[in-house]
Amino acid sequence: MNYITIIGLIAAFGTTASFIPQAIKTIQTKNTSGISLGMYALFTFGTLCWLIYGILSHSLPVTIANAITLLFSSIILIYKIRYK
Amino acid sequence: MNYITIIGLIAAFGTTASFIPQAIKTIQTKNTSGISLGMYALFTFGTLCWLIYGILSHSLPVTIANAITLLFSSIILIYKIRYK
Numbered sequence: 001m002n003y004i005t006i007i008g009l010i011a012a013f014g015t016t017a018s019f020i021p022q023a024i025k026t027i028q029t030k031n032t033s034g035i036s037l038g039m040y041a042l043f044t045f046g047t048l049c050w051l052i053y054g055i056l057s058h059s060l061p062v063t064i065a066n067a068i069t070l071l072f073s074s075i076i077l078i079y080k081i082r083y084k
Numbered sequence: 085m086n087y088i089t090i091i092g093l094i095a096a097f098g099t100t101a102s103f104i105p106q107a108i109k110t111i112q113t114k115n116t117s118g119i120s121l122g123m124y125a126l127f128t129f130g131t132l133c134w135l136i137y138g139i140l141s142h143s144l145p146v147t148i149a150n151a152i153t154l155l156f157s158s159i160i161l162i163y164k165i166r167y168k
Binding site for chain 2: 007013015034040047052056057059
């Protein structure tokens with residue numbers, strides 16, 4: 001693993017780890033009132049595209065970060081649609 | 085520009101465009117009470133690492149998305165520190 005990939009993995013850790021606590025809180029409480037459906041749908045779609053981009057461009061950091069983020073954001077999006 | 089880069093740019097648009105309205109609202113109102121300083125500092129650091137990763141790995145989508153996000157998140161982080 002080269003140093004560029006290591007920087008990418010640090011980046012992936014930083015942005016994913018800062019997103020997860022809020023995501024878990026939202027999932028646990030099912031309180032999605034502070035979330036805009038349109039913006040969150042766009043975010044989830046963007047994360048899906050990042051995942052595809054990461055896989056196609058063989059970028060391990062982009063793939064890992066967005067696989068994890070997509071998992072959480074999809075659950076929140078489903079809750080937002082179900083409990084709105 | 086190949087199709088992988090185009091998918092990456094769509095991804096960059098999706099996640100960046102969904103982040104900006106909330107960021108602008110936070111900057112305009114200077115209301116950062118809903119933001120955790122530790123989590124936001126980690127997010128901003130992660131975004132900086134993504135920008136470096138994007139430049140070093142010659143990824144146009146990663147570079148563009150994180151340059152824009154870093155600009156907004158840095159302003160919000162400064163506000164969070166100043167107005168907390």
